[in-house]
Amino acid sequence: MEVRILGPIEVLIGGTPVRLAKRQHRLILGILGIEANREVSSGRLIELLWPEQPPARPRAVLHSRLSELRAMLRVAGDGPAQPSIVTGDDGYALRIPTPAVDAHRFGQLIIDARGIASDLRARDVLRQALELWRGPVLGGWSPAGPAGALVSSLEAARLTAIEDLYEVELRLGNHRSIADELVALSAAHPTRDRLTSAVMLALHRAGRSAEAVSVYHQRRVWLSTELGVDPAPALQNLHVAVLRHDPALDQVAGPGALDRSA
Template identity: 60%
Template sequence: MRAADGGSTHRALVTEHDGYMLRIPARMVDAYRFREIVARARQIRSDLRLRDLLRQALDLWRGPVLGGWASTHPDHSLCESLESARLTVAEDLYEAELRLGNHELVVDDLIELSATNPNRDRLTAALMVALHRAGRSTEAAAVFHQRRRWLRNEYGVNAAPTLQRLHIAILRHDPAVELRTASGRF
């Protein structure tokens, strides 16, 4: 194909086999850019820089993959993989925020994200820690009990041992749950 000025142009949408193929540079695809930023973030040791990169990656999201369209096609696993990656990055981000002492800033976001993803133990743990550090230990304990009931009713299983230990530590006001230095974990 020729452009009006005589130069050639790139055809982004081409016919291939029994359908169409969109051919654009990878840097123009949000999913590719997301994975690229996350890969860079995995090399970072500073929680401040890690937080900034993870937020940059999550800012690329504008809703569910493919607008929430569910497919029975094999490509559906790609959508699930991307959604899982988004949640993992969110977990990493909130854990970094907690290490930075930003529990007050993230607690409301964690309440929403944890409620919509009750099967993600890291989100539940981060929420419990944020609530406890914000002086809302009773709510942190309630989150554990609610999650434990949900797991029992939905799957017939107990809460993970890590959540059980965290629950006990919160009840005891164990110093291990309190804010640590940037190198410590909660």
């Protein structure tokens, strides 16, 4: 069984999608997938599924939904060896090999990439990890309050992986091919300093220094208007370096940068 939560929630058994009849079935499986092999209390599941107005007997309804979900997975599966939803002391857990959950596979690939000395190989692993994403976590479902950490931490990890990827691409001298992608990404995430730095550097190296300066000014105005703060010192220094056409900004490792540990 494969559980996909980096996008619309999906379950595949033997490569075949399993139809989950109700939204609550999908959310339960998505939550348990994020917490794979860890028990999630009934209270927490109820809070996540019905944050505003739980049913009159929420534990009974939750139990019913889990029974339905188990039955669907059992019918679609191939016997007792299939991963399963088990009942714990005060909740439920999805017993499944963690690589069968795309979010956990993503996390492991990111760890692997950061341990690779070769920029070329690290780039390939980072792209492999990011290709697992088919859309927002859990299909865009985002619980309010503290429960939102379920999805926000994964979304933040994705942005960090994107930043890692583009920094590798810049080291490899691929500034022209990524500049326009970075313009859109940095505009969508104005609080991410690493994305802003990356797009400024990519534009400058691609001979588009005026656009790099414009990106900085747009970000400075946004930060001042929305958050009442100035750009970080590192961004300010980069801005000055772009204005001065500092030759150090043009230094790239190039495609021969195979080993950062050398």
